[in-house]
Amino acid sequence: MQSLHPCRNTPLALVTLLAAQLFVQASSAPNAQIDRAIREALDELVNARIDPRALAASIELPYPVPAVTAPLGEVEAKLKAAAQKKVNTTQSATTAEIERDAIERYPLYKTGDTVALTLRRGFVVKGTLRTVAPSYIIVGSRRYAKVDLTDETRCALDASINQAKRERYIRNKMLLREDRRQEAERLAASGLASKIYLAHGYMRYKDSWRPARPLFNRYLAAKRKRLRSELRQKVENELYPQFGYRRQSGRWVYPTQPTAREQTGAFDIFADPDPDPPPAVEKEQEAEPEAPPAPAKTPRARDTVLDALKKQGAVEHVPPAE
Structure with missing residues (x-):
């Protein structure tokens, strides 16, 4: 069915x-x-x-x-101040010292001074400066043309040339002093950077300071x-x-x-x-022994x-x- x-x-x-x-x-x-x-x-x-x-x-x-703990700009300012403070404790030439060096480097003679002047041919003239004229000078009892003097000697006898030389010397020395100061600050900041930045929660990563945590x-x-x-x-x-x-x-x-x-x-x-089972096969031989009961499904x-x-x-x- x-x-x-x-x-x-x-x-x-x-x-x-x-x-x-x-x-x-x-x-x-x-x-x-x-x-x-x-x-x-x-x-x-x-x-x-x-x-x-x-x-x-x-x-x-x-x-x-x-x-x-602080913005990056604030930490940078703290680092700069710390570097400047460290550099200022080191010895560096003052402006007054540079000016004194300029006077020693470029002296200016006046009449009555005892001088030692070098001529272009290498001779050195020594004595008392008697006269300084536009085209010549008199040292002791002898007269010398200014064209025979070296540039350094003429600078010591001409006030305008001497002033220009001193100003140039002072300017160059002060520029050199500033360059050295900046380099010293850079080195000081480089040594202090890791400590100061890390204290405020920053670390160096790919050429910039970034939050460390x-x-x-x-x-x-x-x-x-x-x-x-x-x-x-x-x-x-x-x-x-x-x-x-x-x-x-x-x-x-x-x-x-x-x-x-x-x-x-x-x-x-x-x-x-429940498909229909296949038809049974009739056998003339004696029946097979009864199979044991099947287990529960x-x-x-x-x-x-x-x-x-x-x-x-x-x-x-x-x-x-x-």
């Missing part, structure tokens, strides 16, 4: 959803357990191998890494992620077999999970649940799905399988 199949009047999408739910319920529990076990094992291994304090020390950072946290997270990736295969190989998984076609499979062939045939429940996929359909009101009556 042909029975009415209870799923023939049920939408296909609903049956598909129920079958998927049954499969997920069967496999989600072991999957959740193994995922949690792997995650906890990796956390324990990574925490044991990566010490944040040691990692901070390896890049010359204190631990805990300080947070930012976020950079260190990113560095720590990257190190942990890389190590987790390196250890994952080993941890999985250790834990999956302990949870009853087996390796199949390059992936871990739980025994209750159906194979690919079983998944594709999941909807064989639409077939006749486990619930079939058909019964499981139909029970779920009844609970959701999709079917009202499920006839027993014949």
Whole structure:
């Protein structure tokens, strides 16, 4: 007798959803357990191998890494002031000292002074300066043309030339002093920068000063992620077999999970649940001994799905399988 199949009047999408739910319920529990076990094992291994304090020390950072306590511009101003203070304690020539050096370097003679003047031919004239005329001078009792004097000697006898020489000397010396001061400040700032910036929560990264704590946290997270990736295969190989998984076609499979062939045939429940058995073969020989009683049948996929359909009101009556 042909029975009415209870799923023939049920939408296909609903049956598909129920079958998927049954499969997920069967496999989600072991999957959740193994995922949690792997995650906890990796956390324990990574925490044991990566010490944040040691990692901070390896890049010359204190631990805990300080947070930012002042804007970057304010820290730069503090560094500049500290460098200037350090440079000002060192000895450097004052303006008055430079001016005295200029007078010594370029003396200006006047009549009545005892002088030693050098001529272009290399002779040195010594004596009392008697006269300084536009084109000549008189030293002692002898007269000398200015064109025969060296430039340095003429500078010592001409007030305008002498003043220009002194001013140029003073200007050059002061520029040199400023260059040296700036270089000294730069060196002082370079030596103080790490201490001052780090005290306010900054570190050097890619030629600029940036907040230290976020950079260190990113560095720590990257190190942990890389190590987790390196250890994952080993941890999985250790834990999956302990949870009853087996390796199949390059992936871990739980025994209750159906194979690919079983998944594709999941909807064989639409077939006749009780096909007619093949006809018996009559034998003239004596009857075979009675077989032992068959073991109790486990619930079939058909019964499981139909029970779920009844609970959701999709079917009202499920006839027993014949």
